[in-house]
Amino acid sequence: MMKFKILLVVLFAFAKANFTQAQSPTLKFEKEERVKKEEFPADALPYIQQLADGSRIKYYREFDGEQTSYEAKFKTNRRKYSMEYDRDGNLEDIEIEVSKKLLPKTEWEIIQSRLNTYAKRWKVEKIQLQYVNNNDDNDHLTLQIARKNYENIEMIVAFKDQRNIYRKELLFNRAGEILKERDVKRRVYDFLLF
Numbered sequence: 001m002m003k004f005k006i007l008l009v010v011l012f013a014f015a016k017a018n019f020t021q022a023q024s025p026t027l028k029f030e031k032e033e034r035v036k037k038e039e040f041p042a043d044a045l046p047y048i049q050q051l052a053d054g055s056r057i058k059y060y061r062e063f064d065g066e067q068t069s070y071e072a073k074f075k076t077n078r079r080k081y082s083m084e085y086d087r088d089g090n091l092e093d094i095e096i097e098v099s100k101k102l103l104p105k106t107e108w109e110i111i112q113s114r115l116n117t118y119a120k121r122w123k124v125e126k127i128q129l130q131y132v133n134n135n136d137d138n139d140h141l142t143l144q145i146a147r148k149n150y151e152n153i154e155m156i157v158a159f160k161d162q163r164n165i166y167r168k169e170l171l172f173n174r175a176g177e178i179l180k181e182r183d184v185k186r187r188v189y190d191f192l193l194f
Contacts, residue, residue: 032062032071040070041089048072048083051143081143082128094146095128095154103127103153110176111153118168119159125167126156150174156184 037045040059048057055074062069062084069092070085080097100108115122130153131146153172158165171180 031064032060035059035061035070040072041085041087043089044070044072044083044085044091047091048074051081051083052076076143091133093133094131094143096131096143096147096150097126097128100124100127107153107172107174107176111155111172114170114172114176114178115157115159118157119161121160123158124155125158126154128154130154130171152179 037057037059039061052072052074053076055076057072057074060071060073062071068087070087071082072085073080073082075081082095084092084095086092103111115124129147129150131149132151133141151174153174155170155172156167157170158167167184169180169182169184170178173179
């Protein structure tokens with residue numbers, strides 16, 4: 001009987017920890033599912049197909065705990081792009097995956113100094129330039145214009161502090177200021193990173 005009570009206490013503690021973690025506003029908790037083209041906002045499809053220029057497009061629905069959005073992902077000219085839309089088919093942003101070599105040197109130096117404030121050891125896992133759509137007139141928007149006129153830099157970075165490894169999603173503006181920060185759920189194989 002005593003073992004059963006201990007087991008219940010342990011299960012309750014894990015359930016409470018997971019519930020609290022899922023409710024945390026700074027935790028990146030997104031559910032992304034692949035959808036058929038027919039389930040994607042119809043108004044966005046011609047524009048996506050034009051920009052993807054014959055590339056294979058994957059369509060997704062994403063829920064971040066608060067709102068639902070739609071994302072089209074494709075690769076063209078050896079770059080990965082994602083275009084995010086709201087439920088009505090309005091473009092929210094375009095994200096372009098790049099390497100740190102493509103960031104301007106001054107921007108990268110500022111970001112590096114900010115990352116060093118978290119931990120001495122860190123590793124960038126992903127960098128995306130983010131073009132935020134501020135108007136509804138996208139007739140003349142191209143991927144090159146979006147890449148050149150990006151407003152933010154979104155990064156997923158793994159940090160190692162003493163024996164702890166943790167991951168964050170950080171959103172920087174072009175001046176290197178942190179606009180948004182979220183914890184990313186831990187992966188099982190984190191120990192292989194460093």
